[in-house]
Amino acid sequence: MTIRSTILVNIQKIAAAYERDIAASLNDDVALFDSGLDSLCFAVLVVRLEDELGLDPLSSVARFPITIGDLIKLYENSAKQ
């Protein structure tokens, strides 16, 4: 699975587990907080991504991601390093 699909699949799973209504489309321009997830859900997402991808770029990020595209790029760039 690519980083992109890992992130998108986990957003869907977490939204279901935490009973959040997810945005109809999760394209790159959607703001993270318009995706339907709240802070707690994002925190869970970060834990799952750390376990599945071995990456934790948010712990040392200089600028917090705002859109889904930002988040995917952050993890993709972190994987390259």
Add this chain to the structure above:
Amino acid sequence: MKIQPSNSLTLGEFLKHSGRAADGIISGANGCVGFKEIVEGTCFQDNAVSFCGRSVLLATPDQLTTALALVKLDGLANRVVLCPHDTDPQHFKSIISDAQIDTVVCGENFSDVASLGLPIGRAHSTVDSQNPVPIGRRRTEWVLLSSGTTGSPKLVLHDLASLISPIMQTTKAVNSVVWATFYDIRRYGGLQIFLRAIVGRCSMILSHAGEAVGAHLARLKQHGVTYVSGTPSHWRRVLMSGAANTISPVYVRLSGEIVDQNILDALHATYPGAAISHAYASTEAGVGFNVIDGKEGFPATLIDGHDPNADVLMRVEDGSLRIRSKRTASRYLGDDQPSLMSPDGFVDTGDLVDLRGDRYYFIGRRESVINVGGLKVYPEEVEMVINKHPAVQKSLVRGRRNPITGALVVADILLKQRAQLSNLNNNQELLAEDILNRCRAVLPKHKVPAKVRFVSQLDVSATGKLVRDHE
């Protein structure tokens, strides 16, 4: 023994004595009320219930109603217990018994409190000026809820003097100040901001549970908010909203969780003109200090500078921070409660600090309390729920560091032998999901483990207790 300041005013008197009373407002998500209206009117629906000398459970759904009721009850009631909106109604009975409550104040909907058998006063988020309630002079006791090991809240006793003690010396009434906090004002961190607004006669914009961050920030902008407070988690949510620049605060305050350099730098980059400070406070210990140099941790001089006349005395003992001041709570209410402070008056915060160079840094907690975005979780209350599952022998719940909420709850689970064998053959994910569903049914979301791991053993100490790691 606390000393009552000779000029101690009640909340209503702070507003009443304000020359600019007519200017200030308290604003919620669904309305706002001016100081003058608050002083002259009442939010209570009728005068059938007298609050004079009563011990009141204040369980209103929205914060604006809480704020209006508080201004009236302080000075009138003997005691007020503040219940945040997410207080589980099943705890009302123990709270009523421990705090010797004889009157309940609720909002329009009183289904949660109807069966308690106490007089009910209904309050709303508007003010009736035809039906004024007099302002009292009594020294009302304020009770805040703090999480406890078993899930039942601990009742922490303050009064207005201890609560506003950090404010009197520092806040001057400044015309341009408009306060806001992302906190609920019924928790210590949020209440501090509400009291700063009232004591300083400044307008205050309240948060609202479930409100989208963009809508909240738009509301703050509409009211020209200048001083804004929240936990690091609240602020990360703002920075990730894409709408952070909707507001342009001159003062940004963080409290309620360990503050790291990352969030301080990110806030400085977003609000370059703002003074950014982080405060250390807890419901029991009160406000300890405020750090304004833009760095994480706090200067060692706060501990070493032994000025016996200082408002706040702090020391580090067995690695944890201890605080003595007029700002601390006086005791826990209820039978068989532990003492809140040592015989010489120091409250052990349980927060472990480490001296590196000329600065102390927070490194975790002695107790295994997990701080999820400013909300405390005791592992034991989560373990109790997990351990009820028929396949579970034992579990260990702990915190895991998280860059969004500071920490998250995770669980290591040791299955019963038979379940272990069948679990090998079956889908582990299904069993984990089943255990988590039981947690979701009875625990608030932030207490439900974000991750479950099945382990083959859990370490037990010589005293028979689970060995808990401290991050």
